[in-house]
Amino acid sequence: VVFFLMLRRPPRSNLFPYPTLFRSVQEFVLDMETTSLHPVEAEAVGISFSFVENEAYYIPLTHRYLGVPEQLDMKMVFQKLKPILENPKIGKIGHNIKYDLIVLENEGIRLKGISFDTMLASYVLDPSRRGHGMDALALELLGHRTITYKDVTGTGAKKIGFDEVEIERATEYAAEDSDITWRLYQNLKPKLTDELLALYNEMEMPLLEVLAQMEINGVFVDKQHLGGLSRKIEKELRKYEGKIYQLADEEFNINSPKQLAVILFEKLKLPVIKKTKTGFSTDVSVLEELSSQHELPDNILAFRQLGKLKSTYVDALPLDIDKKTGRVHTSFNQTVAATGRLSSSDPNLQNIPIRTDMGKEIRKAFAAQGQNKLLSADYSQIELRILAHLSEDETLINAFIKGEDIHSRTAAEIFGTGLDNVDQDARRMAKAVNFGIIYGLSAFGLSRQLKISMKEARTFIDQYFDLYPRIKTFMDDSIAKARERGYTLTIMNRKRYLPDINSKNKQVKQAAERIAINSPIQGSAADLIKVAMLNLSRQMEKRNLQSKMILQVHDELVFECPPAEKEAMQALVKKEMEGVYQFSVPLIVDMGWGDNWNEAH
Numbered sequence: 001v002v003f004f005l006m007l008r009r010p011p012r013s014n015l016f017p018y019p020t021l022f023r024s025v026q027e028f029v030l031d032m033e034t035t036s037l038h039p040v041e042a043e044a045v046g047i048s049f050s051f052v053e054n055e056a057y058y059i060p061l062t063h064r065y066l067g068v069p070e071q072l073d074m075k076m077v078f079q080k081l082k083p084i085l086e087n088p089k090i091g092k093i094g095h096n097i098k099y100d101l102i103v104l105e106n107e108g109i110r111l112k113g114i115s116f117d118t119m120l121a122s123y124v125l126d127p128s129r130r131g132h133g134m135d136a137l138a139l140e141l142l143g144h145r146t147i148t149y150k151d152v153t154g155t156g157a158k159k160i161g162f163d164e165v166e167i168e169r170a171t172e173y174a175a176e177d178s179d180i181t182w183r184l185y186q187n188l189k190p191k192l193t194d195e196l197l198a199l200y201n202e203m204e205m206p207l208l209e210v211l212a213q214m215e216i217n218g219v220f221v222d223k224q225h226l227g228g229l230s231r232k233i234e235k236e237l238r239k240y241e242g243k244i245y246q247l248a249d250e251e252f253n254i255n256s257p258k259q260l261a262v263i264l265f266e267k268l269k270l271p272v273i274k275k276t277k278t279g280f281s282t283d284v285s286v287l288e289e290l291s292s293q294h295e296l297p298d299n300i301l302a303f304r305q306l307g308k309l310k311s312t313y314v315d316a317l318p319l320d321i322d323k324k325t326g327r328v329h330t331s332f333n334q335t336v337a338a339t340g341r342l343s344s345s346d347p348n349l350q351n352i353p354i355r356t357d358m359g360k361e362i363r364k365a366f367a368a369q370g371q372n373k374l375l376s377a378d379y380s381q382i383e384l385r386i387l388a389h390l391s392e393d394e395t396l397i398n399a400f401i402k403g404e405d406i407h408s409r410t411a412a413e414i415f416g417t418g419l420d421n422v423d424q425d426a427r428r429m430a431k432a433v434n435f436g437i438i439y440g441l442s443a444f445g446l447s448r449q450l451k452i453s454m455k456e457a458r459t460f461i462d463q464y465f466d467l468y469p470r471i472k473t474f475m476d477d478s479i480a481k482a483r484e485r486g487y488t489l490t491i492m493n494r495k496r497y498l499p500d501i502n503s504k505n506k507q508v509k510q511a512a513e514r515i516a517i518n519s520p521i522q523g524s525a526a527d528l529i530k531v532a533m534l535n536l537s538r539q540m541e542k543r544n545l546q547s548k549m550i551l552q553v554h555d556e557l558v559f560e561c562p563p564a565e566k567e568a569m570q571a572l573v574k575k576e577m578e579g580v581y582q583f584s585v586p587l588i589v590d591m592g593w594g595d596n597w598n599e600a601h
Contacts, residue, residue, distance in 0.1 A: 022084050025051050027091025027115055029181045032100045033162050033174050038346055039102035040215060040329040041322060044074060045163045047081075048174040050182040056175035060167045069167060082109050091115030095134045095181045098208045102215060117208060118184040123335040124200045125191055128497050132335045138180045141187050146180060147173045195493045203492065204334060207530055210537045210549070211332040211342075217548045218327030219349075219560075220369045222596070223318050229361055233310045240303040247296040254303060257282045263296070270294060292451075306358065313352060313362050320347050332552065339519055340494050340526035342552055350553050354601070363598035366551075372560050373593050375547075376600035377573045379555040380588040381406060382525045383438055386491075389583045390520065393470035400585035407431040414463045433464050437471065438521055440514030475517050482516035490523035491581065492531075528587075529555060532580045539572055551597075558597060566593070 022028065028051035034042035045063060050056040061074040084090060086109060093116045094100050101111045122132040130136065138144045152165050152173045162170065192200055245251045248267070252259045261280040264270045270293060273286040284301065291298040320328045328347065336343040344350050349366075353359030368374045384406055388396040399409045408422045411430035415422070422430075432449055433441070441449075447457035465472040479501075482488050487497045496519045500512040533552065540547060547565050551558035557577070561569045570591060577589045594600035 022090065025090065027051065027093060029056075029093045029178045029185070030085075030097075030100060031094060031174060031177045031181065032103045033170065034103055035161055035163055038329070038331070039099045040106070040218070040325075042103050042106070044078075044103060044107055046170060046174055047077075048178040050175070050178035053183055053186070054179060056179040056182075058171040058174045058178075060170060063163055063165065063167050063170065065164050065166065071167075078107050078109060085109050086112050088112040093118070093181060093185050095119050095177070095184070098212045098215075101209065101212045105212070105216060114205065114209065116185055116189065117205065118181055118188055119335055120204050120208065121188040121192060121200065122184075124196055124204060124494075125188065126497055127335075127338045127340065127494070134177065134180060134184070137184055142180070142183055144180065147176055149173075196495070199492055199494055203527070203530055203534070206534055208334065210533055211334070213537070214549055214552070215329050215331060217550050217560075218322065218325055218329040219550045219558075220326065220367050221317055221321055221328045222365045222367050223321065225365045225367075226314050226318055226362075229365070230310060230314045233306055233314060233358070237303065237306055237310070240299055240306070244296065244299050244303060247294075247299065254300065255307075260300065264290065268294060268296065270297075305356075309353070309358050309362065313347075317347060317365065330551075337526075338496055339522045340490065340530075341522065341554070342526070342530075344553075349551065360598045363601065364596045366558075366597035368560050368595055372562055373566065373595065374597055374600040375559040375561055375566075375569055375573065376592050376594075376597065377557045377559070377577055378590045378601065379525070379529070379577065380590050382528065382555050382587070383521050384434060385583065385585050385587060386521050386524050386528075387438060387471065387474075388585045390491075390524075391468070391470045391474035392584070393468045393474075396468050396471070397585055407434055410434055410464070410467065413467045414460065429460065433460060437461075437464065437475075438518055440475075440510075440517050478520060479513045479516045482512075488516055488519040488523070490520055490527050492524070492527040494523050494527060496523065525555060528580050529557070529577075532577045533557065535576045535580065536573065539576060543568070543572075545569065545572075556601070558600065 028049055031048045032042075032044060033046040033048070034044055036042040044061055046058055046060045048056055048058040059077060060071050061077060063071060085092070085104060090113050092111060092114050094114075095118045097111075097114055097117045101114070104111050118134070118137070119132045122129060122137055135146045135148055138146045149162075152169055153160055153162060165173070241254065244254055248263045250263075250267075252263060254260065258279060260282045264282065265272055265280050270290050272280050273289055274281045282300075284304075287297040287301050291301065317328060322329055328349075330344045330349050331346050333343045333345060352362050354363075366374075384396075385400060387393075388400055395413075396406075399406055404419070405427075407427045407430045408419055410433065411417075411422045411426040412419045414430065415426055417426075429450055432446060436446060436449070441461075443454055443458040443461055446452075446460065447454045450457065452460075478488070482498050483501050486499065486501065487495045489495060496515070498512045498516060500508045501516060503509040503512065529552065533549065536557075537549065540549070545565055545568065547559050547561040547569050549557060550560050557573070559569060559573065570593075574589055574591065578587045580587065592600045
């Protein structure tokens with residue numbers, strides 16, 4: 001690879017030759033080097049380009065170390081590059097280019113003309129691929145072992161920031177990144193068939209810009225509320241600690257699986273459920289099973305859950321608040337879940353419990369600023385509605401068309417009672433089956449979940465399929481199609497390959513069969529909310545609304561809105577989310593307003 005290193009010319013010359021390089025270029029790779037892996041807080045250190053295989057350019061901007069050569073003035077560089085980077089007619093290629101888009105936004109440049117993202121292309125082609133990172137793809141597709149970020153910045157106590165990396169070494173690393181991205185672009189683009197190209201160009205590529213804006217928007221977090229909650233949880237933990245010691249009749253390290261195992265299985269003589277390489281297991285499933293025989297396991301579970309919520313969210317979230325904006329800026333990931341669903345990280349906002357009291361208290365910390373209000377819009381039972389549409393089961397379709405409570409309807413049919421006579425216990429059992437079927441729930445799994453016998457569970461499932469016969473046909477057909485084709489498809493033609501669907505290993509094969517049933521449903525739900533996000537973003541921009549889309553969590557979107565836009569936003573969100581796709585059953589969105597996320601949800 002040929003590397004080009006550009007340093008400042010003599011002070012008398014303000015010539016900056018890089019714009020001349022792009023005069024005849026239709027598209028090029030760009031890659032930002034920065035001070036942080038988190039894009040909202042990252043500051044530019046350098047920028048690399050490539051538009052010819054085996055050639056790349058690096059402009060060092062803010063490297064700082066003893067003896068660093070004089071570098072081009074960053075303000076001048078961005079001023080010269082701005083017309084090119086903001087020109088929609090010149091294609092911009094990147095690997096996770098959403099990151100670069102956000103970093104450039106911080107520098108006052110609105111990146112336009114984004115034409116290809118090699119990470120997204122890899123994901124669309126095979127979402128089950130082990131990794132979509134550049135290093136993994138370079139090795140797999142190009143047979144090239146790259147210089148890694150850790151190679152240049154080090155690890156542990158010796159780790160340095162990228163701005164402290166010597167320019168010669170940084171050039172090698174950064175220019176290679178751009179060159180490899182260009183070569184991956186040449187490799188991946190021809191593989192996107194017409195069907196996949198539509199998914200790629202019409203959904204995933206434009207969505208990255210919507211997600212970038214959501215990351216920039218961030219969400220306000222009430223630090224004081226979390227501080228009070230932390231103290232409250234600490235008191236609760238001390239109470240649980242005292243009760244656990246009382247039940248164990250001695251003090252021990254509650255967080256030590258080894259010490260807990262001694263108490264449970266040697267002192268209290270509770271039955272051993274399963275073993276690990278290091279001894280007796282005390283994981284969640286074991287404690288749940290033992291909780292019917294003794295009070296201690298149940299208290300341990302509550303103690304663990306509280307402790308995890310405290311460390312993961314209550315104490316950690318204040319540290320994630322950006323000093324400049326006063327908001328938390330999570331990263332939304334398009335290439336993590338094989339189903340097509342988005343995930344979030346740094347921090348992960350998708351795993352906060354919804355139904356527990358403590359989860360609700362944590363959600364109260366996510367608030368609207370000033371006079372603004374939060375709007376929560378959540379698809380109601382979206383996966384069951386998709387199941388009704390895909391299976392074409394008349395009973396299920398009619399229940400949704402009539403607006404019936406689907407869990408009560410299922411319970412009424414199975415237990416042979418009227419809708420008005422369905423009690424909460426029967427509805428709970430029906431709900432477990434309704435949702436469990438989507439995930440290939442077995443009689444064994446249902447019996448454990450509902451704490452009923454295997455025979456009762458099997459009867460329950462048989463009655464369910466008698467009630468909804470087309471669902472069983474749909475499940476069998478889904479497995480047969482996946483076995484024949486080797487992959488599943490969503491309503492938007494998103495593929496998920498299942499190489500294990502014909503495995504000779506029974507457990508492996510059954511796991512693939514469960515995915516064959518679930519993936520078209522869960523993946524279609526992911527497709528729907530992505531399209532809704534795109535449509536809403538375009539409409540909000542077209543109407544010049546000041547409201548902001550700030551969160552996406554599973555089937556829910558959260559907006560922060562000024563009071564004057566309340567009616568307009570409610571009508572717009574309802575229209576776009578419920579009208580996103582023409583189904584045989586109505587799509588329903590549950591909406592709510594509040595000063596914080598818990599109130600709105």
